[in-house]
Amino acid sequence: GENVEQHPSTLSVQEGDSAVIKCTYSDSASNYFPWYKQELGKRPQLIIDIRSNVGEKKDQRIAVTLNKTAKHFSLHITETQPEDSAVYFCAASQTQGGSEKLVFGKGTKLTVNP
Amino acid sequence: ETGVTQTPRHLVMGMTNKKSLKCEQHLGHNAMYWYKQSAKKPLELMFVYNFKEQTENNSVPSRFSPECPNSSHLFLHLHTLQPEDSALYLCASSQRAGGDTGELFFGEGSRLTVL
Numbered sequence: 001g002e003n004v005e006q007h008p009s010t011l012s013v014q015e016g017d018s019a020v021i022k023c024t025y026s027d028s029a030s031n032y033f034p035w036y037k038q039e040l041g042k043r044p045q046l047i048i049d050i051r052s053n054v055g056e057k058k059d060q061r062i063a064v065t066l067n068k069t070a071k072h073f074s075l076h077i078t079e080t081q082p083e084d085s086a087v088y089f090c091a092a093s094q095t096q097g098g099s100e101k102l103v104f105g106k107g108t109k110l111t112v113n114p
Numbered sequence: 115e116t117g118v119t120q121t122p123r124h125l126v127m128g129m130t131n132k133k134s135l136k137c138e139q140h141l142g143h144n145a146m147y148w149y150k151q152s153a154k155k156p157l158e159l160m161f162v163y164n165f166k167e168q169t170e171n172n173s174v175p176s177r178f179s180p181e182c183p184n185s186s187h188l189f190l191h192l193h194t195l196q197p198e199d200s201a202l203y204l205c206a207s208s209q210r211a212g213g214d215t216g217e218l219f220f221g222e223g224s225r226l227t228v229l
Contacts, residue, residue, distance in 0.1 A: 032216055043204070043220040044157070089157055093216065101170055102218065104157035 002027040004092050006105025013080050014113050021108045023090035024072040030092040033066060033073045034102070039086045047088075048075070080112045117141040120205050120221035127195065128229050135190040135224045137205030145208045146188040147218065148180060152201035163188060195228045202226075 003026040013019050025033075034049035050057045050064045050073065057064050061080075066073040077084055087109050093102040117140040127133050139146065148160040162170035163182040177199075179191040188205055202225050206218040 034217070036218075043222055044218075045220070046217045049217070087156075091157075101162060102159065102216075104159075107156045 002030060002092055002094075002101075002103040004090060004103050004105040006090050006108060008108060009106065010109045010111070012111045012113060015080060015082060017080055019077045019080050019084070019110055019112075021075045021088055021090065021110070022072060023074070023092075023105050024070075025092040025103075026071065027092070027094070028068075028071065029094050032093045033064070034091050034093075035062075035064060035075050036089045036091065036104075037086045038089065038107075044089060077110075080110075082112050082114050085110055085112045118205060118207055118219050118221040120203075120224050122224060123222060124225045124227075126227045126229065127192070129195060129197075131195075132191070132193040134192065135203055135205075135226075137188040137190075137221055139186055139188075139205075139207040139219070141207055141209065141219060143207035143209040143219070144185055146182060146185070147206040147208070148188065148190055149204040149206060149220075150201050151204055151223070157204070161190075192226070195226075197228050200226055200228045 006023045031052040035047050036044040037047045038044040048059050048062050048064050050066050061078050063076045087107045089107045090105045091102040119138050121136045145164045147162050150158045159172045160174045161180045166182045166185050177194050181189040202223045204223045205221040208216050208218050
């Protein structure tokens with residue numbers, strides 16, 4: 001089955017700096033790679049996703065890159081703000097018959113210091 | 115609001131008790147999921163239902179018994195649990211048919227403590 005590794009487990013940056021979180025996956029058949037943000041005490045929420053026919057996707061200050069050959073993908077946050085502090089989870093999946101079997105990484109706790 | 119509600123939000127039970135977690139989605143989605151979130155294994159998939167049919171059982175012990183009477187409701191029946199089952203149980207739903215993404219919409223979770 002799919003296995004997703006995520007690094008680093010914790011990341012501390014100064015406000016305004018960039019943050020990068022990296023994930024690798026094992027199953028070459030995976031074709032969907034979302035990123036979820038979970039603030040303390042709240043539910044995980046999708047912030048950006050990418051499919052295997054795209055190499056990069058950007059949405060304002062966040063971007064995700066995908067390297068299918070190397071089986072890794074990364075989340076980039078620029079101009080970080082204190083409200084970006086949260087746990088970020090990457091995931092990989094294949095769509096199966098109309099539902100997603102997402103396998104998540106262990107999460108990265110990002111702290112943005114004012 | 116994401117449209118996925120879970121009850122109860124907190125539950126404390128003994129190892130011999132029987133209890134149930136409930137999830138309801140108001141989004142018209144066709145797939146529903148149970149995830150377990152603990153410090154050791156964050157966001158671990160347990161069960162997947164697609165159009166109320168179970169499509170995934172991720173080697174979950176039989177002391178966890180899911181039930182999906184329709185596409186909007188999902189239950190997790192609990193019996194003879196172990197202390198290591200203490201965790202946050204998250205329900206989620208998604209809509210894939212005809213959609214462009216498989217975004218999961220999570221509920222707030224049910225915090226379970228097994229004594």
